[in-house]
Structure formats: structure tokens, C-alpha cells
Amino acid sequence: MGHRISVTINGTVHEAEVESRLLLVHFLREVLGLTGTHIGCDTTNCGACTVLLQGRAVKSCTVLAVQADGREVMTVEGLARNGQLHPVQEGFFEKHGLQCGFCTPGMMMSAYALLQQNPNPSEGEIRWGISGNLCRCTGYVNIVEAVKYAAEKMRATPAAAELERS
Amino acid sequence: MIPDRFEYVAPSSVAEAVGLLQRYGAEAKVLAGGHSLIPLMKLRLASPRYLVDINRIRGLAQLQEDDGTLGVGALTRHADLETSELIRSRYPLLADAARVIADPLVRNMGTLAGSLAHADPAGDWGAAMLAVRAQVVATGPRRDRTIPIDEFFVDTFTTTLGPDEIVSEIRVPKPSPRSGGAYLKVERKVGDFAIAAVGTYVVLDEKGACRQVGIGLCNVGATSLRAKRAEETLRGRVPDEKAIADAARAASEECDPASDLRGPAEYKRDLVRVLIGRALRRAVQRAKGGA
Ligand SMILES: Cc1cc2nc3c(=O)[nH]c(=O)nc-3n(C[C@H](O)[C@H](O)[C@H](O)COP(=O)(O)OP(=O)(O)OC[C@H]3O[C@@H](n4cnc5c(N)ncnc54)[C@H](O)[C@@H]3O)c2cc1C
Ligand code: FES
Ligand code: FES
Numbered sequence: 001m002g003h004r005i006s007v008t009i010n011g012t013v014h015e016a017e018v019e020s021r022l023l024l025v026h027f028l029r030e031v032l033g034l035t036g037t038h039i040g041c042d043t044t045n046c047g048a049c050t051v052l053l054q055g056r057a058v059k060s061c062t063v064l065a066v067q068a069d070g071r072e073v074m075t076v077e078g079l080a081r082n083g084q085l086h087p088v089q090e091g092f093f094e095k096h097g098l099q100c101g102f103c104t105p106g107m108m109m110s111a112y113a114l115l116q117q118n119p120n121p122s123e124g125e126i127r128w129g130i131s132g133n134l135c136r137c138t139g140y141v142n143i144v145e146a147v148k149y150a151a152e153k154m155r156a157t158p159a160a161a162e163l164e165r166s
Numbered sequence: 167m168i169p170d171r172f173e174y175v176a177p178s179s180v181a182e183a184v185g186l187l188q189r190y191g192a193e194a195k196v197l198a199g200g201h202s203l204i205p206l207m208k209l210r211l212a213s214p215r216y217l218v219d220i221n222r223i224r225g226l227a228q229l230q231e232d233d234g235t236l237g238v239g240a241l242t243r244h245a246d247l248e249t250s251e252l253i254r255s256r257y258p259l260l261a262d263a264a265r266v267i268a269d270p271l272v273r274n275m276g277t278l279a280g281s282l283a284h285a286d287p288a289g290d291w292g293a294a295m296l297a298v299r300a301q302v303v304a305t306g307p308r309r310d311r312t313i314p315i316d317e318f319f320v321d322t323f324t325t326t327l328g329p330d331e332i333v334s335e336i337r338v339p340k341p342s343p344r345s346g347g348a349y350l351k352v353e354r355k356v357g358d359f360a361i362a363a364v365g366t367y368v369v370l371d372e373k374g375a376c377r378q379v380g381i382g383l384c385n386v387g388a389t390s391l392r393a394k395r396a397e398e399t400l401r402g403r404v405p406d407e408k409a410i411a412d413a414a415r416a417a418s419e420e421c422d423p424a425s426d427l428r429g430p431a432e433y434k435r436d437l438v439r440v441l442i443g444r445a446l447r448r449a450v451q452r453a454k455g456g457a
Contacts, residue, residue: 003174019171020171020172020173020174020217021168021169021170021171021172021207023168023208026168042167042208043167043205043208043209044201044204044205044272045357047269047271050271056245056274057270057271057274058271058274058275059271059272059275062200062201062204062205062208062275063200063204063275064174064200064204066174066176066219067197067200067219067221110270110271128270129270131269131270131356131357132268132269132270132271132272132357133271
């Protein structure tokens with residue numbers, strides 16, 4: 001049986017009729033065409049599918065679309081505003097935080113969630129914060145540098161920059 | 167991977183949820199954090215006809231102390247325990263355990279109650295709850311049942327919960343004066359289940375001897391295990407190096423690990439011995455006011 005759901009994604013309300021077994025990641029990618037969120041392992045291990053659900057970073061391959069009914073989701077597409085990269089994206093660009101880029105959307109969403117909770121993380125806290133996201137290319141060193149870059153930039157230009165972007 | 171077809175229902179009260187479980191019986195499954203159940207459904211190792219999502223029930227995410235116990239709600243996530251100041255300051259064993267379960271993303275969804283209901287011997291909360299002698303509150307059609315954790319696990323993936331019962335709360339006794347706990351786990355890589363893990367809880371008397379001892383073992387048996395003989399070995403004794411070594415040896419003898427991809431049984435037994443020694447030392451240190 002179909003379920004009528006209404007999900008706010010990156011600030012926009014999306015309504016759709018979905019099967020109860022549809023996974024949130026498939027809803028994002030296949031129903032809405034938001035293919036920034038990747039599917040890596042499909043077995044809840046890699047974090048490529050990470051999105052924010054009610055502000056918390058979760059693996060969208062292990063959440064049902066119906067569970068997101070009436071809730072807020074943020075995907076990697078929600079990071080940049082008005083054509084301007086988010087400091088987290090800028091960090092990955094500046095610090096060479098990716099090679100193939102497959103893990104990057106999930107990695108950035110975990111980094112974003114971490115920086116919301118902890119604006120000034122230590123290197124250990126950054127590594128801890130992204131420990132649910134696997135990268136097979138970089139060896140993580142530059143990813144950690146990218147998150148440090150983003151943290152510094154966000155601390156230097158806090159609320160004003162956010163307002164300007166929105 | 168896509169789960170088999172099922173009917174999704176999201177009740178707004180525990181009573182309504184129990185009513186649905188009564189109606190659908192064994193064909194229904196409760197959905198809490200979904201981080202054990204949904205992976206199983208995607209692999210089609212579980213194919214419930216009805217999924218009763220309890221996430222829309224209000225008032226189930228509590229984490230607070232009242233009359234002698236800490237109440238942990240059915241929707242309190244691993245991450246809520248990990249980041250709680252109350253847990254960090256007063257329940258070191260729980261704080262230790264919360265931060266080594268899976269990874270931060272899983273911890274944002276998974277619940278303590280769901281972990282116990284799932285009854286995977288590799289689940290960390292089972293061992294932790296045995297060590298602190300928690301109670302499971304089950305709500306069914308008639309009345310609430312309070313189940314001591316020692317009576318909760320029956321076998322691998324099997325508990326004493328009835329098909330029409332929901333775990334509504336977990337109750338953990340408040341820490342006594344001169345008590346301390348610790349949880350230690352060895353895993354192959356971050357985010358993995360334990361090769362072996364142990365939880366230890368001690369209460370010292372005025373003379374520094376162990377008045378109370380709780381030891382839980384993870385992933386070294388068909389269920390989460392209480393190390394009964396190790397507890398007895400230590401009870402009434404001053405926890406010096408000799409007493410701790412005796413308890414650690416007893417635990418390594420009474421556990422029952424299987425050889426698998428995580429290592430041979432012999433290695434796991436010795437790991438239990440080493441971990442119990444470390445965790446007991448840390449628990450005693452904390453009981454004496456150390457960190
Ligand atoms: C990659 C990965 C790594 C993991 N690593 C670890 C680890 O290291 N240590 C660890 O302990 N766990 C680990 N887990 C499991 C995780 O902690 C789960 O979240 C937890 O075991 C189940 O909790 P849940 O809330 O997600 O339950 P669900 O998946 O929603 O449910 C699990 C089972 O319990 C039943 N159930 C749930 N809640 C209730 C309730 N209130 N009343 C009655 N029945 C209920 C369900 O019907 C189902 O049968 C891991 C999971 C993943 C995906
Ligand atoms: S695709 Fe979701 S965790 Fe790998
Ligand atoms: S950049 Fe290739 S997986 Fe991370």
C-alpha cells in the first residue's frame with residue numbers, strides 16, 4: 001500500500017506517494033533525483049549515504065522514506081547556498097580532501113554535523129566524528145585537514161556569513 | 167538491497183502499539199532505531215508482514231534519574247547516552263560503552279532498548295546492563311512487567327519478551343557511594359562488533375573490600391553473559407592485584423567463545439582475562455574517586 005509522505009529536504013517540502021519499503025536513499029536519488037547522496041555498501045557500513053535527519057547524521061540506506069515523513073532532511077545539495085560553496089566544501093577543495101570523490105558527500109555531511117555540535121574540534125575529535133565514513137583513497141589525512149580548514153573558516157566568519165549565504 | 171513488502175504502521179502511543187502487536191502477533195516487528203532490523207530486512211533474513219514504528223510515540227526518549235534508578239526510554243539513542251552530562255559524570259560504565267558501539271552514524275539511530283530486545287550476544291548493552299544489574303520494563307496488554315536483566319536473555323536473538331510486549335524503559339540502579347564501573351572492548355576496526363568486551367562494576371565498603379561486584383561479558387557465548395564465578399571470586403575481598411587476577415582467570419574459564427572470523431576461541435578467552443583485569447582496575451580506581 002502507498003503512503004503519502006511530506007519531507008522537507010534542504011528547506012523545500014517534497015510530497016510523494018511511496019511504498020513502505022522504499023529506503024530514504026532511494027527516495028532521494030530515484031524519486032527526487034538528488035543523486036549527490038551516494039550508495040556505497042548498502043549494508044550500513046560505509047557512510048557514503050550519510051544525510052542529516054532532524055539535524056543528526058544518519059545512514060540513509062538504513063532509514064525508510066516513510067520514517068522521514070514530516071521531518072527535515074539535509075543532503076549534500078543543501079550545503080552550497082546562492083552558488084557559494086559551504087566552508088566544508090571549500091575545505092575539501094582547498095586541502096585536496098578527496099581523490100575519487102565517492103565518499104565525499106557522506107564525509108562532508110558527517111563533518112558538517114560534527115561542526116554544528118563542536119565548532120572547534122581537535123584532530124582526535126575530527127577523526128572520531130568521521131569514523132562512520134570510510135574512504136578507500138585518501139588515507140584520511142587530507143580529509144582531516146579539510147575539516148580543520150572548515151572549522152577555522154566557520155569560526156572566523158560565523159553568523160554573518162551564514163546569513164549572507166541564506 | 168530492498169526489503170520484502172510489509173505494512174508500515176506508526177502508532178502514537180504505547181497502548182496503540184501494543185494493540186497492534188496483539189492484533190498482528192508474530193507477523194509484526196517493532197521498529198526502533200532500525201539499525202539491526204532494517205539491515206536484516208534488506209538481506210531478507212527478516213521479512214515481517216507488519217512494521218510497528220514506535221518512533222512517533224512521544225515521551226519515550228527520557229534519560230533521567232528518579233527514586234533510586236536511572237530511567238532510559240525506549241527511544242533513547244546510543245548517542246544520547248554518549249553525550250549526556252549525567253551519564254558522563256555518574257555512570258562511567260554506560261559512558262564507556264556508549265562510545266564504543268558501532269560508529270557515530272549508527273549511534274544516532276540505535277537504541278539501548280532495541281539492542282537488548284534484539285539479544286545479539288555481540289551487543290554491547292547486554293553485557294553493560296548485566297554488570298550494573300538493570301531491569302527491563304515491558305509493557306503489554308495488561309500491565310507493566312519488570313524483568314531483571316538476568317532473566318531477560320533466553321538464547322541468541324531470543325528474550326523473555328512476549329509477542330505483544332514492548333520494552334518501554336530500562337531501569338539502572340543509581341550508583342552507590344564508593345562505586346565505580348568501566349567498559350572495555352577490543353574490535354578489529356572502528357565501528358565493528360566486539361571480538362570480546364567486558365563491563366565491570368564494583369562497590370567498595372569502608373575497609374576497601376568489594377561489597378558488590380557486577381561483571382558482564384560480550385560476544386563470548388550464546389547470549390550476553392554474567393561472569394558469576396568471577397564475581398564470587400572477588401566479592402568480600404580487597405581488590406588487590408592477586409584478587410583481580412583470580413577474578414580475571416575465573417571469567418576467562420567460565421566464558422564460552424566460538425572460533426570465527428574475529429579470532430580463535432582460545433585467543434578470545436585470553437582476551438577476556440586481560441580485559442577483565444584492566445576493567446576491574448579502572449572500576450576500582452573510579453570507586454576510589456579517580457577518573
Ligand atoms: C554497522 C553496524 C555496526 C554495529 N555495531 C555494533 C556494536 O559494535 N555494538 C552493538 O552493541 N551494536 C552494534 N550495532 C547494532 C546497533 O547498536 C543497533 O542499533 C542495535 O542493536 C538495535 O537497536 P535499534 O534501536 O536499532 O533496534 P531495531 O533495529 O529497531 O530493532 C531490533 C530488534 O529489536 C526489536 N525491538 C526494538 N525496540 C524494541 C522495543 N522497544 N520493544 C520490543 N522490541 C523492540 C525489533 O522488533 C527488532 O527485532 C551495529 C549496527 C550496525 C548497522
Ligand atoms: S551505503 Fe549506506 S552505509 Fe554504505
Ligand atoms: S575519495 Fe575515494 S573513497 Fe574517499
